[in-house]
Amino acid sequence: MEDYNAKELEPKWQSYWMESGFHKTVKDSSKEKYYVLEMFPYPSGKLHMGHMRVYSIGDVLARFLRMRGFNVLHPMGWDAFGLPAENAAIQHGADPAEWTDLNIAAMKKQQDALGLSYDWEREVTTCYPDYYRWNQWLFLLFYEKGLAYKRKAPVNWCSSCNTVLANEQVVDGGCWRCGTEVSPRELEQWFLKITDYADRLLEDLKLLDGWPERVKTMQENWIGRSRGTDIVFNVRETGEDLTVFTTRPDTLFGVTYMVLAPEHPMLDKLIEGNPKSEEIKAFVRQIRRESEITRTSAETEKIGLFTGAHAVNPVNGEDVPILVGNYVLMSYGTGAVMGVPSHDQRDFLFAQKYNLPIRVVVNSPTQDLTVGPLTEAYEEPGHMVNSGKFNGLSNEEAKEAITQRLVEEGKGGYRVRYRLRDWLVSRQRYWGTPIPIIYCEGCGPLPVPEEELPVMLPKGINLTDLKQSPLAECVDFYETTCPRCGSEARRETDTMDTFFCSSWYYMRYADPCEDKAPFKKEDVDYWLPVDQYIGGIEHAVLHLLYSRFFTKFLHDQGLVEMNEPFKRLLAQGMVYKDGAKMSKSKGNVVSPDEIIDRYGADTGRLFILFASPPEKDLDWNDRGVEGCYRFLRRVWRIFQLNVDLFRENHSPKSPLSDLPSPGKEEEKLKRNLHASIKKVTVDIEERFNFNTAISSIMELVNAIYGYMNEAGDERRVQYRDLLCEVIETTIIILAPFAPHISEELWHLCGHEDSVHVQKWPSYDPGALQVEEADLVIQVNGKVRGRVFVQVNSSEKELLEEAWKHEKVRPFLEGKDIIKTIIVPGKLLNIVVR
Numbered sequence: 001m002e003d004y005n006a007k008e009l010e011p012k013w014q015s016y017w018m019e020s021g022f023h024k025t026v027k028d029s030s031k032e033k034y035y036v037l038e039m040f041p042y043p044s045g046k047l048h049m050g051h052m053r054v055y056s057i058g059d060v061l062a063r064f065l066r067m068r069g070f071n072v073l074h075p076m077g078w079d080a081f082g083l084p085a086e087n088a089a090i091q092h093g094a095d096p097a098e099w100t101d102l103n104i105a106a107m108k109k110q111q112d113a114l115g116l117s118y119d120w121e122r123e124v125t126t127c128y129p130d131y132y133r134w135n136q137w138l139f140l141l142f143y144e145k146g147l148a149y150k151r152k153a154p155v156n157w158c159s160s161c162n163t164v165l166a167n168e169q170v171v172d173g174g175c176w177r178c179g180t181e182v183s184p185r186e187l188e189q190w191f192l193k194i195t196d197y198a199d200r201l202l203e204d205l206k207l208l209d210g211w212p213e214r215v216k217t218m219q220e221n222w223i224g225r226s227r228g229t230d231i232v233f234n235v236r237e238t239g240e241d242l243t244v245f246t247t248r249p250d251t252l253f254g255v256t257y258m259v260l261a262p263e264h265p266m267l268d269k270l271i272e273g274n275p276k277s278e279e280i281k282a283f284v285r286q287i288r289r290e291s292e293i294t295r296t297s298a299e300t301e302k303i304g305l306f307t308g309a310h311a312v313n314p315v316n317g318e319d320v321p322i323l324v325g326n327y328v329l330m331s332y333g334t335g336a337v338m339g340v341p342s343h344d345q346r347d348f349l350f351a352q353k354y355n356l357p358i359r360v361v362v363n364s365p366t367q368d369l370t371v372g373p374l375t376e377a378y379e380e381p382g383h384m385v386n387s388g389k390f391n392g393l394s395n396e397e398a399k400e401a402i403t404q405r406l407v408e409e410g411k412g413g414y415r416v417r418y419r420l421r422d423w424l425v426s427r428q429r430y431w432g433t434p435i436p437i438i439y440c441e442g443c444g445p446l447p448v449p450e451e452e453l454p455v456m457l458p459k460g461i462n463l464t465d466l467k468q469s470p471l472a473e474c475v476d477f478y479e480t481t482c483p484r485c486g487s488e489a490r491r492e493t494d495t496m497d498t499f500f501c502s503s504w505y506y507m508r509y510a511d512p513c514e515d516k517a518p519f520k521k522e523d524v525d526y527w528l529p530v531d532q533y534i535g536g537i538e539h540a541v542l543h544l545l546y547s548r549f550f551t552k553f554l555h556d557q558g559l560v561e562m563n564e565p566f567k568r569l570l571a572q573g574m575v576y577k578d579g580a581k582m583s584k585s586k587g588n589v590v591s592p593d594e595i596i597d598r599y600g601a602d603t604g605r606l607f608i609l610f611a612s613p614p615e616k617d618l619d620w621n622d623r624g625v626e627g628c629y630r631f632l633r634r635v636w637r638i639f640q641l642n643v644d645l646f647r648e649n650h651s652p653k654s655p656l657s658d659l660p661s662p663g664k665e666e667e668k669l670k671r672n673l674h675a676s677i678k679k680v681t682v683d684i685e686e687r688f689n690f691n692t693a694i695s696s697i698m699e700l701v702n703a704i705y706g707y708m709n710e711a712g713d714e715r716r717v718q719y720r721d722l723l724c725e726v727i728e729t730t731i732i733i734l735a736p737f738a739p740h741i742s743e744e745l746w747h748l749c750g751h752e753d754s755v756h757v758q759k760w761p762s763y764d765p766g767a768l769q770v771e772e773a774d775l776v777i778q779v780n781g782k783v784r785g786r787v788f789v790q791v792n793s794s795e796k797e798l799l800e801e802a803w804k805h806e807k808v809r810p811f812l813e814g815k816d817i818i819k820t821i822i823v824p825g826k827l828l829n830i831v832v833r
Contacts, residue, residue, distance in 0.1 A: 004636035006600025010740040014112055022754065023074065023117045027526055031071035035527050036062045037506055039535030039543070040077045040124070044084065045103035047110045049575040049582055049608070049620065050536065052592045056605045057572060057614050057690070058534050059116045063736035064684050066117075067760040073527050074117055075509040077124030078104050081132075082498045086431040090463050096431045097459065100127055110592060114601045115739045117756075122509050126501035127431070131508065133454035134518035135500055136436040138550075139425075140447045141557065143437075147193040150445070153424055154263060154288075157185035173289040184263070184288045189426040190435060190494060194549045198223055198418045201548055210568030212615070215540045222541045224332070224419025229403045231338070231412040233258065233311035236319055238269060242311055245333040245417050248343065249406070250398035253387040254361035256351065257339040258311045258322045259304055262287045263330035267307070270322060274308035280324065287326045295326050302327045302350050314411040315402065316388065321356070332419050341377065342369075348377040361386050362395045423546065425497045428469035430461060432495030440482035440489040449483050455491065469493055502543055503550040506530055506565060518559075525561045533566040540571065570688060573617035575608075582620070590620055602738035603629040609690040609737060631698060632741055635734065638704055638727060639745050645720045646749050665710050666719055670767050672703035673726045677763040680733045690737070697734055704730065724749075729761050773825035777802050779811040780831060791825045798828050 017023060027033075038058040041051060062074040078100075085096040092099075104125065111118070124131060142148035156170050160180035170182050194201075202223045205216045228247035235242050242258070260267055262284040271277045283305050287295065294300055304325035311322050320339075327346070328337050341351035341358045351358055360369045362382040369378055370385055384393045390401055406412030426435070434455045436448035448455055458477045461470055471477050471493035482489040510523040529551075535543075544566070551565040574581055577588040595604035607628040612618040639646075662670075676696045683693035704726060708716055716723060728749055735742035735755045746755035775798070777785045785807040789798060799820065802808050815832035822828055 002640060004633045004741070006602060006632075006740065007597075009744045010113070010115065010596075010601055013740050013743045014115060016743075017115075017117070018112070018120075021121075022756070023119050024121055025071065025073050025119045027523070028071045031069060033073065033527060034065045034070040034532075035073045035530045036065065036532050037073075037075065037509075037530045037534070039533070039539060040079050040502070040505060041107065042082060042084065043078045043080055043100055043103040043107055045106050047107055047592050049590060049592065052114065052604060053575055053608045053614075053618065054534055054536070054572050055111065055114060055116050056608055057570065057688075058532075059114075059605075059739075060609065060684065060690060060736040061532060061688075062117050063739060063756055064760070066756065067732070067736070067758060068685075069759070073122075073509065074119060075122040075124070076111065076116070076118040076120070077122075077505060077509070078126065079498065079502050079505070080104070080125050080127035081432045081495075081501055083429065083431070086429055086463065089431075095459070097127065113596050114592065114605065117739070122512050124505055124508050124512050126498075126505065129454045129456060130515070131505075132433040132457075132501070134508070135433040135496060136448070136453050136455060137450065137518060138504065139433075139496065139500070140436055140450070142192055142553070143447055145553075145557070147196065147553065148190060148425075149193065150188050150190050152186045153189040153191075154184045155187050155189070155428075156182045158182055170289075182289065183285065187428075189424050190492075191422040191424055191426075192549075194423045194546070195418060195420055197549050197552055198225065198420050200552055201420075201545065204548075204552075204564060207564055208566075208569070211566075212569065212571055215537070215544070215569060215571060218540045219545055222420060222545065225416060226418075227414075227416050229399075229406065229412055230334075230415040231406060232314060232410075233338075234314070235266075235270070235322070236310040236312055238309070240266065240269075242266065242322075242336055243334050243412075244336045244338050245415060246338060248340065248399070249402045249412075250384065250390075250395040251340040251343045251361055252313070252315050252338075252402055253390075254340045254342050254359050255313055255318075255320055255338045256341060256357040256359060257320050259325040259328050259337050259339060259350075260307070260322060261328040261330040261335040262324055262326070264324070264335045267324060270307045270309040276305075276308070280305050280307065284324060290326070292329055292331065296329065300326070302346060302353070304350070304354065314406065314409070323354075325350075331421050333417055342374060343377055343379055345377040345379065348374070359386060423497075423499075423549075425500055426494040427497055428472075428493075429495055430457075430463060430470035432498060433457075433500065434471065434477075435492040435494050435496060437492040438480060438483060438489045439492070440485065440487055442487060443482055443484045446483055452483075457495075471495070499542055499546050503546040504554070506533075506547070507554075507560070521559060521561075524559075528560065529562045529564060530566045532568045532570065534570045534572060536574075537571040544569070570614060572614045573612065575618050575620060577620040579619070595625065599625060599629045600632075600740070602632060602741050606632065606694060606738055610694040611691065613691055614688055631701070632738060634701055634705070635730070636741065636745070638701065638730075639748060641708065642716070642723060642727060643748075645717070645724050662719070662722075664772070665707055665715070666722055669703060669707045669726060670722065672700055673729060674763040674767040676700040677729065677733060677761050678768070681760070681763070684736070694737060697730065697737075700726075700730055731755060732758050732761060775801075775825070776827050777805060777808050778827065778829040779808065781829060784808045784811050795820060795822060798822065799830070802828060802830060 036058050038054050062072050066072045080100050085100050088094055088099050089096045126132065139148060158175040158180050160175065160178045174181055202220060202225055205220060208216060226247055228245055229249040231244050231246060231249065231252065233242045233244065271280050302325065304323040307322050307324055309322045310319040312319055328335065339347045339351065341347040341356065342360045343362055358374060361384060362378060363369050363385045364378055364382050382395055384390045384395060384398045390398045393401060403414060434457055436453060436455045438446050438448055440446060458474055461474050463470055466473055478491045478493055480489050480491050507519045507524050507528060510527045511520045514520050547565050551562060554560045555563050577590060580588060582589045592604060603625060607625045610628060611621065611624055676699065679696040680693040683689040731742050731745045732755060739756065742755050772788050773791050775787050775789045776783055777787060785805045787801050787805055789801055803812060812832060818831045818833055820828065820830055
């Protein structure tokens with residue numbers, strides 16, 4: 001008997017699929033389209049198990065849908081710009097482009113070894129000029145429409161290297177290269193006005209029925225729309241206005257202090273002349289080295305320092321101290337918050353820590369909070385006290401009344417604010433898309449003319465010992481002439497955030513060879529939106545939000561019909577081993593190459609899909625992998641044991657007219673077949689429960705072995721047609737999960753075409769009906785016997801069968817039957833005493 005050898009058969013079929021252009025996709029109006037897309041990877045050089053999982057999920061769906069008759073687009077590409085390539089160039093003296101190309105070649109080889117059905121003719125690589133040319137074109141479209149602009153923004157600055165650092169390059173507050181303490185600095189930066197789309201991005205979340213609720217909630221929170229009131233305080237010492245935003249204007253009479261963000265532009269003026277100004281500046285530097293996540297974490301202690309200045313409350317004229325604190329962010333609201341310790345628990349704890357006054361202004365309906373000190377903030381509804389003419393109002397009424405007074409006095413007004421901030425797209429790095437802007441002393445900033453795109457990234461550039469960003473030291477790059485007046489001019493030397501590349505790549509797949517535009521509208525309108533997008537939960541906000549923003553902007557420009565880019569989203573879980581995320585430092589990494597080399601790609605695919613539902617985390621288990629390998633060998637042996645049935649010259653030993661009628665064994669096998677077809681179809685198509693779909697195939701394989709054992713060799717041959725149908729159908733429904741072994745077995749069955757072009761089988765509801773069932777008989781809840789009965793048997797008939805059963809009868813004799821519990825076709829429980 002020929003043994004299963006994945007090392008031989010898998011490369012054979014991979015070559016066959018590639019040489020025949022098997023996965024090439026063209027528009028076909030006769031079929032319904034379906035666009036399956038996994039998030040494209042950064043070409044790091046090695047696939048890990050997270051990659052293997054997401055690609056296997058997408059490939060199963062793509063193969064299944066082709067067999068279901070859909071015209072499936074399933075492309076792949078490379079998110080190839082970014083910091084790691086630049087770091088590798090610096091550390092190893094490699095050219096970023098060469099390093100990236102080598103990594104792409106290595107990862108593509110790994111993807112091919114997994115048997116992934118990508119249309120490689122649509123491959124997109126974002127670091128190639130034929131792609132980033134259109135990044136620049138799109139940037140200029142944003143610029144033309146007033147949605148790209150430049151302003152000062154804080155960055156991380158290393159005084160030793162004289163360069164800006166990305167957040168990822170700051171390690172424990174120091175430069176990753178030299179260890180020098182990083183300080184904040186304001187530089188001119190480019191932004192995209194995503195805030196102009198904040199309302200639409202928020203409102204249209206309700207259109208995304210196919211997205212996980214947790215992802216939509218994360219985007220909703222990131223956009224962070226709050227309806228409230230702007231309140232203008234006046235700084236006593238400087239006379240300047242200081243605006244705060246609050247959703248609780250009803251508590252304005254309870255303000256006892258103010259806190260500014262360390263980045264607040266007014267701070268330097270407030271601490272002028274303060275004998276503790278140096279202490280305050282050191283405090284501010286310390287805080288600004290921390291991330292916003294750390295500063296606002298519930299576990300982080302809330303700390304602050306008094307600036308020496310005071311704010312005047314606009315409703316009662318009271319002076320309150322202005323502090324600078326670690327928990328206030330410049331990126332939300334106005335960068336200043338009013339402290340109301342009686343009605344906000346965070347403020348309450350802060351006030352206690354710094355001995356600041358606590359004044360109740362919203363009283364409880366069940367307890368007078370003005371008597372005695374508070375033990376915690378009161379944050380529930382109530383009525384107003386200590387609030388002048390607003391006393392006695394409900395606090396909800398007071399929100400409206402106090403805001404109206406502020407409007408009348410010019411001290412504030414209604415305001416909707418967002419946590420979302422405009423997208424900073426400038427990067428002071430080399431390995432990215434050059435921003436296509438030219439600066440002329442006489443004409444000002446100008447877009448690079450479209451016919452001069454792309455602005456090419458120079459090659460062979462020095463990336464070490466720099467005093468500023470790499471392109472700013474490359475004279476051949478930045479020296480140019482003004483496109484308007486012809487005078488000497490200078491190019492922009494910043495490059496774009498790599499999220500710019502990934503915000504529209506899924507459109508480029510529709511026609512990646514188009515050289516007159518980023519894409520053809522007719523092709524995008526045919527293929528888009530993406531029907532199923534698959535990727536990690538870590539991209540829930542930035543990438544997915546930016547992609548939605550791009551799509552809405554391009555829709556507004558008439559370039560695409562769709563308003564949302566992704567109909568359905570699957571955020572797959574992480575892959576763990578020994579209870580921890582796989583990582584080199586933990587020594588628990590399992591490479592896809594190891595699995596392919598030892599067991600074959602089909603085994604790796606099968607395990608990673610079988611071990612857990614796709615949206616759940618998966619714990620790698622070597623024994624589970626071996627179990628999947630053994631299963632595939634069992635599938636292989638089924639054909640080997642029945643190879644005689646598939647020979648062309650084989651004929652039954654008896655004429656068909658002499659065959660006995662199908663018995664229970666044949667009916668049971670047929671029922672198992674159609675039950676599996678139904679289960680696998682529904683689990684892939686409707687539920688994405690690939691694990692239970694595979695389990696159903698395993699049950700069907702067990703049923704085939706069971707039939708072969710029960711029926712015997714003569715009956716197996718007599719019912720050759722049925723058994724061949726079951727085996728071939730098993731191969732077909734296994735094909736999306738294990739494409740190589742399925743292709744091999746299909747051809748061994750005598751077929752010349754591919755298993756992957758076969759029509760997906762449909763199940764017969766009639767075949768699922770059973771006339772007899774294996775009934776479990778219990779007495780007082782304990783199993784006493786089993787018996788075959790007609791499915792539609794009455795209670796009387798079932799009790800008669802129980803009395804006949806020699807193992808059940810002793811437990812019924814001399815007893816009174818109190819009641820019977822019947823689960824039709826499955827269980828009879830007789831309660832006696």
